[in-house]
Amino acid sequence: MYKVALVDDHTLLSEAIAGLVRQFDNFEVVYIGLNGKEFVDYLNSDQAVKPDIVLMDVNMPVMGGVETTTHLSKHHPDIKVLALSIEEEESVVLQMIRAGAKGYLLKDTRKAILEQALNEVLTHGFYYTNTVEKLVKRNEAAHEDEVTLKERELEFIKHACTEMTYKEIAELMFLSPKTIEGYRESVFQKLGLKNRTGLVIYAIKNKIFVP
Structure with missing residues (x-):
């Protein structure tokens, strides 16, 4: 039991x-x-x-x-x-x-x-389930074996799984907010994601980020 x-x-x-x-x-x-x-x-x-x-x-x-x-x-x-x-x-x-x-x-x-x-x-x-389940399904719908994430994109994903704002991530990575916005859009597009919650779920499932 x-x-x-x-x-x-x-x-x-x-x-x-x-x-x-x-x-x-x-x-x-x-x-x-x-x-x-x-x-x-x-x-x-x-x-x-x-x-x-x-x-x-x-x-x-x-x-x-x-x-x-x-x-x-x-x-x-x-x-x-x-x-x-x-x-x-x-x-x-x-x-x-x-x-x-x-x-x-x-x-x-x-x-x-x-x-x-x-x-x-x-x-x-x-x-x-509910809203979160839909995010997971979108993640699974993406062809993960065809996705190639660059080293800096992986670094961005790890930081995005924390409480930091995008502006704080930009400062930590010594990049401009505009460049970080570009990383965000690139990662979302590659992984078929719509928001940050979906990104965190993807990162945890694929062991990019460990809580």
């Missing part, structure tokens, strides 16, 4: 989600917590049963999803994080992926999709 933890400050919702997960084959819920700090403290306790995967809310008091996922990526890399949130903003999705989340679901996701996502994250290492 795969062990699942839920971290969400909405108690009724997390209990409802736990009820769904318990209906899935090969899954059991071993922990429900209100925020990231509670979960981290639990993992450090003698009574902890370490989960294989954690369903993580993004906006929580005390310690939110991004901070908690970053902590888990560093201290418990074997625990996979699947974000479960009401947030659809590209910047929020991007932050969670950068932090190390292996997937991003919205809370109105259907039961079957949730079960599929849990299985995909555990067996294949990642799962994206």
